[in-house]
Each structure stands twice: as structure tokens, then as C-alpha cells.
Amino acid sequence: MLFEWHRKWLGNVYYWAGERRTVNMGKGGFEFTAAAQILKSLTQFEKEYLSKFNGLNSFSRDEVVSYLAESHVEFILIHPFSRHSAPNLGINLPIAFTQYLQNDLLVSC
Incomplete structure (x- = not known):
């Protein structure tokens, strides 16, 4: 799932997008x-x-912040892609996740 997402997101920038390190x-x-x-x-x-992503609209604001912070750190520690995309993913992963949240959650935060 993440490799496909990475390829779709950065494939027009990096020819190797979506390939595992x-x-x-x-x-x-x-x-x-x-x-x-x-x-x-x-x-x-x-x-x-x-697996918890689809349920984020039932999380409190603090739970969403905690989820984004923890998932961000864990993803950076795994660092599955080339070093060239790490700054982009590291900074934008929480932003990218929140773009997929339902509008009511974004408004309520």
C-alpha cells in the first residue's frame, strides 16, 4: 500500500518512487x-x-495529534524509501494523512 502511494505521490518527481530501499x-x-x-x-x-486511519474521525483532537506524531516517527525510523524522498515524506507525511481525513474532523480540530 505505501509503495503504491509513494509512487503515485512522487512518481512524477523521482523515477524510483515507490521502490523499496x-x-x-x-x-x-x-x-x-x-x-x-x-x-x-x-x-x-x-x-x-x-489500520486505524479510517477511524480517525472518531478520535479526539489530542488523539489525532498523538496518532500523527507517533506514526510520523515510526515511519521515519523505518525509512523505507531512498534518502532523497525522506525529507519530503518526513515533513509531509502528517500533512498527507490529514488530507485524507473527512472534512468534519478537520473542521472540528
């Missing part, structure tokens, strides 16, 4: 999820975060 990488001495563990980590991410 195949090399280990890190930044500032911190190692992101090992390339061999990305699919396993994304499966867990989908269970813990993306």
Missing part, C-alpha cells in the same frame, strides 16, 4: 531499519497505524 543507511550515527527488515517493519506499521 535495498541498502542499509543511517544519518548522524543512527541506523534506520535494516533494508532486509523493511517489509516486516512496514507490515507492523500498517497494523499499528494505517
Whole structure:
């Protein structure tokens, strides 16, 4: 699901959009999820975060903020795509998620 979303979102910018990272990488001495563990980590991410996405309209404002913050951090730690898209995804992931929320939730926040 995330690979398809990434491809649709950034495919016109990066030819490799939607392709899983195949090399280990890190930044500032911190190692992101090992390339061999990305699919396993994304499966867990989908269970813990993306599976709750459709129910966000029943969350309180604080719960939505917490959900976005936690999912943002977890996604950055997995870092499933090339380093070139990480700044875009890291900054815009919460924004992109909220774009899919129903208008009544956005208005009530």
C-alpha cells in the first residue's frame, strides 16, 4: 500500500518512487531499519497505524495529534524509501494523512 502511494505521490518527481530501499543507511550515527527488515517493519506499521486511519474521525483532537506524531516517527525510523524522498515524506507525511481525513474532523480540530 505505501509503495503504491509513494509512487503515485512522487512518481512524477523521482523515477524510483515507490521502490523499496535495498541498502542499509543511517544519518548522524543512527541506523534506520535494516533494508532486509523493511517489509516486516512496514507490515507492523500498517497494523499499528494505517489500520486505524479510517477511524480517525472518531478520535479526539489530542488523539489525532498523538496518532500523527507517533506514526510520523515510526515511519521515519523505518525509512523505507531512498534518502532523497525522506525529507519530503518526513515533513509531509502528517500533512498527507490529514488530507485524507473527512472534512468534519478537520473542521472540528
